[in-house]
Amino acid sequence: MRYRKIPDETVRRLPQYLRAVSFVHKQGCKYVSSQELAERLHMKSPQIRKDLSYFGAFGVKGTGYPVETLLGRIREILKLNTPQKAALIGAGRLGKALASYPGFRLYGFDIVEVFDRSPRKIGRKIGGVEIKDVAHLGDLGKRGIRLALLAVPAGAAQEVAERLVEAGVRGILNLAPCYLKLPKRIKVVTIDIAMELGILPYYV
Amino acid sequence: MRYRKIPDETVRRLPQYLRAVSFVHKQGCKYVSSQELAERLHMKSPQIRKDLSYFGAFGVKGTGYPVETLLGRIREILKLNTPQKAALIGAGRLGKALASYPGFRLYGFDIVEVFDRSPRKIGRKIGGVEIKDVAHLGDLGKRGIRLALLAVPAGAAQEVAERLVEAGVRGILNLAPCYLKLPKRIKVVTIDIAMELGILPYYV
DNA sequence: CCTTGTGAAAAACTTCACAGCC
DNA sequence: GGCTGTGAAGTTTTTCACAAGG
Numbered sequence: 300m301r302y303r304k305i306p307d308e309t310v311r312r313l314p315q316y317l318r319a320v321s322f323v324h325k326q327g328c329k330y331v332s333s334q335e336l337a338e339r340l341h342m343k344s345p346q347i348r349k350d351l352s353y354f355g356a357f358g359v360k361g362t363g364y365p366v367e368t369l370l371g372r373i374r375e376i377l378k379l380n381t382p383q384k385a386a387l388i389g390a391g392r393l394g395k396a397l398a399s400y401p402g403f404r405l406y407g408f409d410i411v412e413v414f415d416r417s418p419r420k421i422g423r424k425i426g427g428v429e430i431k432d433v434a435h436l437g438d439l440g441k442r443g444i445r446l447a448l449l450a451v452p453a454g455a456a457q458e459v460a461e462r463l464v465e466a467g468v469r470g471i472l473n474l475a476p477c478y479l480k481l482p483k484r485i486k487v488v489t490i491d492i493a494m495e496l497g498i499l500p501y502y503v
Numbered sequence: 504m505r506y507r508k509i510p511d512e513t514v515r516r517l518p519q520y521l522r523a524v525s526f527v528h529k530q531g532c533k534y535v536s537s538q539e540l541a542e543r544l545h546m547k548s549p550q551i552r553k554d555l556s557y558f559g560a561f562g563v564k565g566t567g568y569p570v571e572t573l574l575g576r577i578r579e580i581l582k583l584n585t586p587q588k589a590a591l592i593g594a595g596r597l598g599k600a601l602a603s604y605p606g607f608r609l610y611g612f613d614i615v616e617v618f619d620r621s622p623r624k625i626g627r628k629i630g631g632v633e634i635k636d637v638a639h640l641g642d643l644g645k646r647g648i649r650l651a652l653l654a655v656p657a658g659a660a661q662e663v664a665e666r667l668v669e670a671g672v673r674g675i676l677n678l679a680p681c682y683l684k685l686p687k688r689i690k691v692v693t694i695d696i697a698m699e700l701g702i703l704p705y706y707v
Numbered sequence: 708c709c710t711t712g713t714g715a716a717a718a719a720c721t722t723c724a725c726a727g728c729c
Numbered sequence: 730g731g732c733t734g735t736g737a738a739g740t741t742t743t744t745c746a747c748a749a750g751g
Contacts, residue, residue, distance in 0.1 A: 308720065314701035318680060332732065339682060345722060345735095352734055361729035361732045378704040385700070392603060396596035402680045402697040445707055446700070470703035472696070476522060476606045478543060486706035488699050492676070493606040495692050496589070496650070497518035499674035500582040502690035503649055512742060536710065549713095549744060556712055565710040565751040 305376070309350045314406070315340060316350070317373045321405055324366045332363035374407070382407045384443050386468070388459055389450035390415040390423075390430050393474060397448055398426030412444060416455075433459065440467015453477040460487075509580070513554045518610070519544055520554070521577045525609055528570045536567035578611070586611045588647050590672070592663055593654035594619040594627075594634050597678060601652055602630030616648060620659075637663065644671015657681040664691075 319339050323331045333344040333351075340347075351364065354372055358364045374380040385403075387394055387410050398410060413425060414433040421432050439447075447468045451459050456475035463471060464485055473479055473489040481487060523543050527535045537548040537555070544551075555568065558576055562568045578584040589607075591598055591614050602614060617629060618637040625636050643651075651672045655663050660679035667675060668689055677683055677693040685691060 306720070310702060310705055313705075314695075314698040317701065318695070318698060319682075334732085341682065343722070344732095345724095346720095348733060349721080349735080356734065358733050359729070360727075360734085361730085363732065376705065377701060378707075379701065383704055392596070392600035396600045397696070399596060400696065402695065403700070405680075406697055406701045408697065408700060446703055448700070469707040472700050472703065474696075476609075477526075478523075478545065486703055488703060490694060490696060490699055491518075491522070491606065492601065492604065492678075492694060493610050493612065494518040494522060495694055496607070496612060496652070496676050497521065497581060497583065497610045498514060499650055499676065499690055499692060500587055501514055501517075501580065503582075503673040510742070538710090547744075549746095550742095552711060553713080553743080560712065562711045563751075564712085564749075565708085567710065 305353045309353055310376075312350060313373050313377055316347075317370070317377070317379075318405065320366060320369050320373070324370060329366055330359065330363040331366055331369070333358075335363070377406075379407045382409055383446055384409055384411045385446040385448060386410070386412040386414065386436075386439055386444050386463075387428075387448045387450065388414045388433060388463070390417075390420050390425055391450065394450040395425055397450060397474075398428065408446070410448070412439070416451075436462060436466040438467055439463070440469075445469040447471050449473045449475060451475060509557045513557055514580075516554060517577050517581055520551075521574070521581070521583075522609065524570060524573050524577070528574060533570055534563065534567040535570055535573070537562075539567070581610075583611045586613055587650060588613055588615045589650040589652060590614070590616040590618065590640075590643055590648050590667075591632075591652045591654065592618045592637060592667070593656075594621075594624050594629055595654065598654040599629055601654060601678075602632065612650070614652070616643070620655075637666075640666060640670040642671055643667070644673070649673040651675050653677045653679060655679060 319336055333347040336347050337344040354376055357368055385408050387398055390413055398413060413428045413430045415421060415430050416433050420430050423430050445468060447463050449456055449460060449471055453475045456477050457479055460471060460479045460481055464481055470486045473487055476491040479487050523540055537551040540551050541548040558580055561572055589612050591602055594617055602617060614630060617632045617634045619625060619634050620637050624634050627634050649672060651667050653660055653664060653675055657679040660681050661683055664675060664683045664685055668685055674690045677691055680695040683691050
């Protein structure tokens with residue numbers, strides 16, 4: 300077999316596992332048990348065992364999972380084992396924060412292009428990358444850039460997203476508070492910080 | 504009955520409904536159908552009808568849901584009908600972006616306090632609010648501040664979060680790439696942007 | 708026609724419990 | 730003793746199908 304079909308919910312948790320296992324790895328541990336991970340992630344251990352079982356039995360009974368193998372497998376499934384180039388659209392306050400965010404490295408992401416609309420910003424540098432005119436995206440796909448971080452105002456998001464798709468982008472992390480209507484083959488993940496905050500009062 | 508028990512997944516979708524219905528409201532529509540919302544949100548219409556049915560039958564058959572009533576009900580369930588005060592911890596690049604983010608208003612959130620550790624920042628203003636020393640949180644709970652946005656480095660997040668809980672905060676939106684170990688009564692929502700990006704290559 | 712509201716069916720996911728192995 | 734891996738059981742969530750109403 301290649302791998303069994305991996306449930307959506309499991310895929311959604313893999314990046315969390317990656318982060319937690321990386322942490323354990325940095326501490327120098329060779330093995331990690333499902334209990335340990337469960338505690339760290341506020342989950343139950345059978346859940347983790349089941350998730351990991353979807354991509355092959357490589358845990359060692361009585362000991363746990365070999366940390367390096369585990370990292371490799373998760374990266375392999377998520378296709379993070381080769382560095383992923385990404386473009387950032389929007390060099391406003393949020394764009395600046397993203398451009399200098401160190402956390403992307405853990406997942407092998409590299410922001411290699413930054414675009415903005417404002418002539419005042421074009422030509423300047425953020426995060427070591429020169430800001431270019433968003434009117435000239437060029438063929439991002441051909442340059443190996445299939446991911447984009449969209450940090451533009453909600454009013455411009457749909458239009459820019461369509462142009463990104465034309466430019467060969469296949470996946471978009473949308474930080475504007477709106478939905479994007481794009482062809483089904485394009486994967487969109489939207490993060491609306493205010494919306495996430497919106498559920499807190501219910502539980503408080 | 505008060506309301507039937509609302510499933511977790513439904514609660515999670517309410518902020519999305521709120522955003523979408525607000526949009527329709529701004530366009531001046533009096534009614535919106537489950538189909539319309541479904542299209543806008545990339546969902547199926549029975550899902551939306553079921554979700555809305557959990558808090559009372561107020562849709563008009565043949566027409567749809569009255570937009571204003573719908574907004575009111577969702578706000579009521581989410582406890583967003585009264586303005587919610589929030590504190591922002593961390594005035595770095597991300598903190599600055601959050602302080603000036605206009606999207607919070609839709610949900611009735613108001614950032615009334617900003618804290619940071621750096622003496623260089625303390626005393627300055629962002630988003631119209633003076634930055635105070637994080638060492639002196641005071642009793643946030645007594646001042647009606649039960650929510651906090653945590654935008655500090657991962658290394659400091661756990662410690663600051665514990666102090667927030669002592670200060671009377673009940674819900675935390677954690678933007679640091681780490682898990683927080685806090686009493687169960689505290690609701691934590693973590694957003695790790697890099698992690699969300701992490702699932703894109705799998706689908707691309 | 709058009710819609711909502713909902714029980715029932717189906718699907719998806721989580722948890723349990725324990726065999727098997729170190 | 731410890732831990733993994735997994736079928737089966739249990740739970741939650743989604744989808745369907747259609748009665749009932751405008």
